Amino acid sequence: MAEKLTSAANEAVKAAVRLRDSARFRRESGRFFLEGARLCADAAGSGCTPAQVFYTLEAAERYADYLAVLLPSARRACEIAGPVAEKLADTHTPQGVFGVFEIPPSGGETEPPGGAWLALENIQDPGNLGAISRTAEALGVRGVVLSGCCDRYNPKAQRAAMGSLLRLNLIGTDDLPSLLTRCAQRGFRTYASVPDAGALGVTQADFSGDVLVVIGNEGSGITRRTRETCTGLITIPMGGRAESLNANSAAAILIWEMMRGRVK
């Protein structure tokens, strides 16, 4: 029998809310919070240990399949009352399933070994970080380098990522230019994507072999040092009004062009 939780003032509930809202608390405690039956099941399936799972009685019936995946590996499972679910929920139409997971240890790789890579520099919106990761995974990008971005364990980033931030090969760095230099020395083409009409159009660029495309901050783009370190500058030629692609649409087109020759 699962433990029952009826008070939103319970310590476990308060800790889960802090994990939801504070990147610092996530870092300090080595845990993160997710909302949603499928997302929680995906996280468990990707090797993240569920420290706690919270679910309403209604959700236990409706999402029995996902909970069957999730609960066996959960250290603690709590059936929660409506007010507790309301306290935990961060979405408009909550499903009543929530989980606290252990942040997995960093993967072995610290440098892109080869293939087609993306690097995200200073992406600040969690929704953008998630959506770009989702596109990268869908199109078969080998891995993503993260430099100065918002916290990947932010619940909004995780929701937009649909699990991809937990499955993708991710490398974090606080010195992107040095990483790019080392990649270039090992034969990578490294492209900075910029809005300059004078840069090489993406349809002209060579994305074969070992290649890495850098996408910069939503407003200010790629930093000067990173831009100067890349082996080339690329841009999306536009037939319409310039500078009016949003961050996700531009990223989707860049990733697609990088992968275009690798898919049929």
Next chain:
Amino acid sequence: MAEKLTSAANEAVKAAVRLRDSARFRRESGRFFLEGARLCADAAGSGCTPAQVFYTLEAAERYADYLAVLLPSARRACEIAGPVAEKLADTHTPQGVFGVFEIPPSGGETEPPGGAWLALENIQDPGNLGAISRTAEALGVRGVVLSGCCDRYNPKAQRAAMGSLLRLNLIGTDDLPSLLTRCAQRGFRTYASVPDAGALGVTQADFSGDVLVVIGNEGSGITRRTRETCTGLITIPMGGRAESLNANSAAAILIWEMMRGRVK
């Protein structure tokens, strides 16, 4: 001197809030509501008459340039107090500039005359409608057919569109299959975009000349009748996990592929 409005219970304020929240009230009154200095100025610049402009004293200083564009054509301008701005605001960080605009009369065209067109069928999320329109405009699509979509004057759609829904050549229809049939008779290639691996890959499709790509509902895709009416089915071949592109990323790639041969 502008009129001053200090009460959120004022009739003009209440009407603006209704225009913000109700598609039906927008249709019945022939007006729509926008928030944001640049968006309002863009609307006026696109030929929409501002029936009313509301702005805070702080906004009058900060957004003087946009208001200089906006106010001369406004039938009524009101300086508003903080509580009125709070009542009108629908964003996290309101700028304090709001406008009620006349919905312009429909354009002359009722059929795509030629060139590269997009058709959106049953797109339900206003943010998606806006973002896809923004991409279409940026990449130089000639116009967009709307069938069964959410209201284009929804404030969330307008914000995501960054003015593109007011500038693009838009044709509304409640019978997309018939419009597609007539287009095909006039020599258009009409493509239904589908997630079927068996469909023609977008890199193999012929997007030259007169062409129209249909994008369907976020969850259920394109309706059977529309799909059967199109002259071809196309799909985005994916190297990674299938079916995991979000609606906006998929649309960006489809529009890009349609326009790829037309840009340098």
